[in-house]
Amino acid sequence: RKEVEQDPGPFNVPEGATVAFNCTYSNSASQSFFWYRQDCRKEPKLLMSVYSSGNEDGRFTAQLNRASQYISLLIRDSKLSDSATYLCVVRRGSTLGRLYFGRGTQLTVWP
Amino acid sequence: GAVVSQHPSRVICKSGTSVKIECRSLDFQATTMFWYRQFPKQSLMLMATSNEGSKATYEQGVEKDKFLINHASLTLSTLTVTSAHPEDSSFYICSARAQGADYGYTFGSGTRLTVV
Numbered sequence: 001r002k003e004v005e006q007d008p009g010p011f012n013v014p015e016g017a018t019v020a021f022n023c024t025y026s027n028s029a030s031q032s033f034f035w036y037r038q039d040c041r042k043e044p045k046l047l048m049s050v051y052s053s054g055n056e057d058g059r060f061t062a063q064l065n066r067a068s069q070y071i072s073l074l075i076r077d078s079k080l081s082d083s084a085t086y087l088c089v090v091r092r093g094s095t096l097g098r099l100y101f102g103r104g105t106q107l108t109v110w111p
Numbered sequence: 112g113a114v115v116s117q118h119p120s121r122v123i124c125k126s127g128t129s130v131k132i133e134c135r136s137l138d139f140q141a142t143t144m145f146w147y148r149q150f151p152k153q154s155l156m157l158m159a160t161s162n163e164g165s166k167a168t169y170e171q172g173v174e175k176d177k178f179l180i181n182h183a184s185l186t187l188s189t190l191t192v193t194s195a196h197p198e199d200s201s202f203y204i205c206s207a208r209a210q211g212a213d214y215g216y217t218f219g220s221g222t223r224l225t226v227v
């Protein structure tokens with residue numbers, strides 16, 4: 001079983017739509033959780049960390065359910081510039097630990 | 112913020128030749144460097160982890176004699192793909208972190224390798 005599972009999509013939504021991505025992780029020892037954004041043929045860039053209490057950054061809201069080992073990302077009022085691949089990422093153990101990446105969910109926002 | 116310079120950004124080489132990819136941390140000391148490979152529509156797969164001054168730790172299934180990693184200084188790590196074959200064509204990305212930094216991983220911009 002993969003460390004991190006994501007629905008690869010693609011998700012095609014109009015501007016202004018709300019879209020949600022889900023992710024599950026297999027190792028209960030995972031302690032840190034992130035969403036990264038990756039544009040085509042570019043490196044991943046940190047979008048936001050995910051905290052147990054849930055957290056919001058502008059139009060982006062991330063949720064974590066440790067009991068279900070489930071992570072989500074909600075994007076409200078989608079913009080054309082949100083088109084990218086969104087990677088669910090977890091880290092086990094210490095802050096020195098390696099990252100485990102999901103394969104990403106592709107989002108295309110159309111005008 | 113922290114920057115990792117990776118080059119070349121893309122390279123085309125003939126089958127059987129070797130290719131070196133460099134990653135430099137520009138304004139911090141990268142005590143640990145992670146090297147990833149990403150095939151189209153797949154996730155980033157960790158190939159190896161290197162700590163400055165010591166041998167790299169390779170993930171299962173990654174040939175250490177084929178993918179040579181050198182991390183001789185705190186600001187430079189290199190990945191050499193030896194005797195490259197078409198199946199080695201992929202997107203290679205490095206990621207550095209500084210000692211003591213909270214989850215701060217800084218990624219290079221990636222190298223697209225095409226072996227013909």
